[in-house]
Amino acid sequence: MWFRRDLRLADLPALDAAAADGAHVVPLFVVDPAFERSGEVRKAFMADCLSALDDSMDRSLVYRHGAPEEQVTRLAAEVGASDVFVTRDYGPYGRRRDAAVAAALKAEGRRLVGVDSPYAVQPGAVNKADGTPYRVFTPFSKAWRACGWAPPTQQPDVEWHGAPAVHCDGPPPRPEVAADLPDAGELAAHERWDAYLPRADTYSDVRDLPAVDGTSRLSAALRWGLLHPRQLLAELGDGTGHHTFTNELGWREFYADVLFRRPETAWRNLNPRMDAMAVDMDADARRRFERWAAGMTGYPIIDAGMRQLLATGWMHNRVRMLVASFLVKDLHLPWQWGARHFMRHLVDGDLASNSHGWQWAAGTGTDAAPYFRIFNPTTQALRFDPDGDYVRRWVPELAGLRGGAVHKPGLLRPADYPAPIVDHAAERDEALARYRHVTAGSR
């Protein structure tokens, strides 16, 4: 059983298949050199989840460092495995990697057996009546719900054998990070869900308020497969809050489906007409990006979000939209710069959701926001953080400003907090002018 982004034992059909008929299961995790590109916070969380997984199987997990097509093949030969079981990966890198591993195994008479997916409905399965994919979320979500999903399975009764009989490299290095990470591991994820579910009926009312603990905070658990969305869907009902929560899981599956069908859109515009949009990439653009990334734009809600990201590896969804809109429409930078920063720092960073969330904000993607829908960071802050508590938590320089006044420091701006780096009204006009240029050029 080769674990990748499914670091759990319960409701894991690939493990069920591996352990069928009492077969001896050797659990493997390959520390792929590709992980080197990850940010420190992501590496730390992954290492913690692996440690918890290893604990849950009596420290049987075999670590191997290196290219998967070599390491998987070598271990399979060492233990005489006829089959290597995996949960299928639908991402661009994972598909290439798995094709290479499958070919290497096949050359030695072994099989790579893909089972299940990280989704309730596997990417590629939801189609319109004519067989083509949906490009708008709402009709997708109706068809997705109509597909239905299997109930979760119980944890299989696998007999783990303790310390591996074969050579085992050490676990991946666990960087020391200042970030306040979520509790790692399958058990912690289930405890979080059990604690959240009784409050899920309030989801649609409070999910947009970044100062409130009004969401499940299970995004990282879903990303690393500490639990499967089936396990959540099985317990969600039809009330407004539960329906909205289910829709958010649907968005995750929608974007996985889009990326599966169009893998190049991880970093390229889905809508090629938007390739003509003028974006800034000069030295001043890089300077503006650095200010954005550091949380020093002078717009309090933007800076609070960017600092929350650096401090915790997570950012509230409403604020993700605001900082994304700000990067694209106020700073006129390529959405890919922001997407890359998010992937480096988010513990829940998922290529499909991240890239297409950014493309939604940038107006380049599937079912994209109309380009003229430009968030006003101050208006949004006053609406969704009316008491200013979120900003004061993450921007201590502004702690002396009371209530919503924290969103408009103006003349009360402390000396250690920056003045706004751009004027929103002027940059809004600039963004609309650039957009008009694109649409005029295509007529």
Added chain:
DNA sequence: TTTTGAGTTGTTCGA
């Protein structure tokens, strides 16, 4: 087959 209306997350302007 064609038409029609709706579509995650908004803002501004003018009546």
Added chain:
DNA sequence: GTCGAACAACTCAAA
């Protein structure tokens, strides 16, 4: 102060 229109262009499903 409130309210509706305008801001683009295209997809999709139902009528």
